Structures are given as C-alpha cells and as structure tokens.
Amino acid sequence: MPVLSATNLRKSYGELKVVAGVDISIEKGECFGLLGPNGAGKTTTLRLLLGLIEPDAGEIEMLGEPVPKQARRARLRVGVVPQMDNLDPDFTVHENFMTYGRYFGLRDAEIAARIPALLDFAGLTNRADAKIQALSGGMKRRLTLARALVNDPDLIFLDEPTTGLDPQARHLMWQGLRRLLSQGKTIILTTHFMEEAERLCDRLTILDRGHVIATGSPRALIAQHIEPSVMELYGEQVAGWGQQFGDQLCERHEVVGETLFCYSRDGEALTENLKTRPHLRYLHRPANLEDVFLKLTGRDLRD
C-alpha cells in the first residue's frame, strides 16, 4: 500500500489551472522527486498533499488517512521542510526544537531527549545556543530539516531543500537525506537541480503547467527520451556544421544560441568527424536528466 497517493488532483486560482489532474503514488522507503519549471505547481501540489489547502477535486491518502479530512492526524507522522525557511528568529537553535516539538504535543522531556541527536544530524552540536541570525544559509537549511524530524516522522516533505546552498552544503544535505532513506523513511522532494534528482530519487514526476508529463526512475526516463550519447558543440560555426552533418551524424540535433546539441546512439563517427575540425570546441557526455527535462518542458523561460 502506498504511503502517499493522490488521484486526479486539481486546483485552480481563478482561470489559472495550477494543478490540473495530477496522480501520484509513493511507496514506503522511496525518495520521490517532483520536478518542473517555475510555476509548474510543485509547491501547490505539496500543500494539497499536506492538507493545507483544499483541492477542487481529487482523492488523497497519506499514511492511511484521508486528506484533507484527517490531515491533522496524518501530519503527526510527517515532517516538512518548506521552500522558504521559517525558523523562529526570536529563538535559539535549542529553543526552535523545543517550540516546534510542542506543536506535535510532545512533552518537554521527550523533545529535550531528542535534541542531541537532531543537533548531530544537522552538524550543529556546538551551536545549540546560537541565534538563528548567526547561522549560515546551509546551517539554517539543515536546521530546518532537523526541526522537521523532531517528531520522528515516517514521511518527509522537502520543497527545494538545496536551493541557494553552496556545493559543500548541498553535499551535506544529500548525505543527511540518504541517512534518512537508509532508516526506512519516505521522502518527497522538489528540486530544480536535475543532478540532485538523478542522485537521490528512486522515481520522479515531471510537472508542467499543472500536468504530469512524465513519471519513472531517472534512468528509465533518460533511456526512454534521450539517445545515450550527447555531444555539445560550441562556437559561431555550429549552425553551419549542423546543416552539413547534423542529419548524417546525429539522430537528433538542435541549435540553441551558439551551442549545438547532437544526440546519437554512439559517438564514434561523430568523434572522428570532430577530430578533423580542431576549431570546433566540444564536450562529449552521457545523456542526463536535464536533457529529458529540457526536451519535455522546452527551453523557454516560464515567468
């Protein structure tokens, strides 16, 4: 039985169909990604799943409870990391844990007993008495995650957990999330980093304008949508090269500004061709999730 499932979820604001018939099903222990361009409806979907806003249509079941009807009961076993940090700026790290734990009806002694492990998880053991303003962006994000664990949740929602973090902080966050997965917790996260989704997610869904446009494991999605080998060519001459060789050497190619993307089954013939043209700069790489994302959602800006 899925830990979280939604069928035909719909939500409109005025004329705008923000969530337009979304189906989601997440199994226990899975890391599930929700991808999509800005404004695709990711945050709105998460808020619907949490029972914070009422859907126009659709059924949701979270941890065996119908949502939004029994959302309160379901949220007892859920942790949430919102898109924007909302730590309590008037409190220290320690006080943030205590206060947040009380919202779950936990007794002070229970919360206090959990704090050392949570501090350790967040890498903030020496910062228990620090003010929130004194923490770096990465620390705040890790604290927000640790705060979401105060009730030892079975299911964790993360809305863009690593946006704005430097590579070090991002890797620390990933380590934390892997630890949670290895403890058997279920995770649903949104992200704009395809690399992050590819590394962490067992399965993911790509949303666009409120519609699900693809679902599957990262590997399956890449295999399904993109040829295995991608060559990126750079420079003013790429358009000319494309006209001459594109159809012959690539299964598919596209020119974006001064870059040509050439997708092929194997890059051999292509590499031979490029060796004879030293003035063309190029990068040969395997197909990735970003290729899928851009193919399915297009390259235009959304807002």
Place this chain on the structure above:
Amino acid sequence: MTHYFHLPQLSLRFIPVWRRNYLVWRKLAIPSMLGNLADPMLYMLGLGFGLGSLLPDVAGVPYITFLAAGTIAYSTMNSATFEVLYSGFSRMHVQKTWDAIMNTPMTLDDVMLGELTWAASKSLLSGIAILLIIWVMGLQASFWMTLWIIPVVILIGFCFSGMGLVMNAISPSYDFFLYYFTLVITPMVLLCGVFFPVSQLPAWLQTVSSILPLTHAIDLVRPLMLGVTPNQAWLHVLVLLAYGAVGFYLALGLTRRRLLS
C-alpha cells in the same frame, strides 16, 4: 467562499502557540513592558495632575481618579490592539511563523486562538500595571471593589484582540494599520469617556459613543474604581463579548481565506 466561515474549532491545542509567544515576550519583557506602559502612564500622571489641578471635580471625583479608570481601559485596548496588529502580522506575514506551525498537526484555528489568548494575556498585564499604580497612589474608593476590574480587563483584552485580528486578516502591509488607528482606535479614545464624561458631548456624538466598545469597557471600570456596582453591568459585558466574538469569527474566516486557499 462561504465555506471559510464555518464555526471555529476550539481546543486546548492552542496552548503551545500561546506559550511560544510568551517565551519570546519573556526575553524582552522589561523593555516591552516599559514601552507599553510609559505612554498611558505619562498621559495619566501628566494630564491627571497638570490638567487636574485646573479642574474642579469631574463626575464627583478628582480628575486624576476619573482619568485613571479611563486609562486602564484604554491602555488594555492599546496593548491588545498593538499585539494582534503589529506583532501578529509579523508572525503571520513576515516571519511566516504561522506557516511553520501549520505544517505540524496544528490548524489555523489553533494558531488564531493562541494569538487571541496571548494578546488578551499581554493586555491583562498592561491593565494590571495601571491598576498597581492606582493602588500605590490610593486612587481607588475600595480596594476589594477594584479587584473586579481584573476580569473586566480580561474581557476588554478579548474584545480588542478579536477586533484587531480582523485587521490583521485583511491587511496587505503594516501601513494599512494606520487606517484602523485613525478611523477606529483614536476616535474611541476621544469619544468613549477616557478623558472626559461622554455626557459632555453633543447628543448625536453620545449616540455614536454608545455603540463603541470602549464606552462599555469604561462604563464597567469607572464605577468599580469609584467603589460602586456598574449600572447595567451585563449589558456592557455582553457588548464586549459580542464585539470580541464576532471579531474573532470574522477574522478566522477571512484569515482562512487568506492563508488556506
């Protein structure tokens, strides 16, 4: 639209929200109290002695005694109003503290009940602080009678917290609150008998005054200061309860629409 206005679901779950606000306040209690009290106290002492020395008895008592009763009501009103407007708005809109709380098993109803009870508690302190000064100065007619002022202050705090939360629900920014002060709070301070008896006003203004909640608050507090039982006490209690309850109900519906849509 209408479904946002179902009845409040009240429960003891509000307590952690109340406690959160209390713990923050405790960190800044002394400056916060001073800031809250300096203003009404200076008005009471300055006007009470300064203006009072030029005046004959007002309503049968020295002016400072007359003014002290009004000051309790007005200081309680101000304290509750400031708390739900400025502090409440910063928790709801700026810091997103309410959002954080609602990601847990708490609901908006719990959060707003916590805010209401907290603002009423905080304003109780303001009211009691003025009362302490009154006791120290011996302005009361009967000490025991003035103890009744304490539940009245709680009622006043409830009334103006409920009303203020409506403003909080519809405000786009802090600037908006100025309208509430200019159009509601300041007229009440001037028309409801804080500084002079309502009977000094022209008849039509007396009519306006009679429907304003601060008038009813003062109609309860002033007799108790003077050691007599208020006339029509239940009417005044009901009016204050009604303003607070209707305000809270409206505020909850409007805030549900604002945050949960």
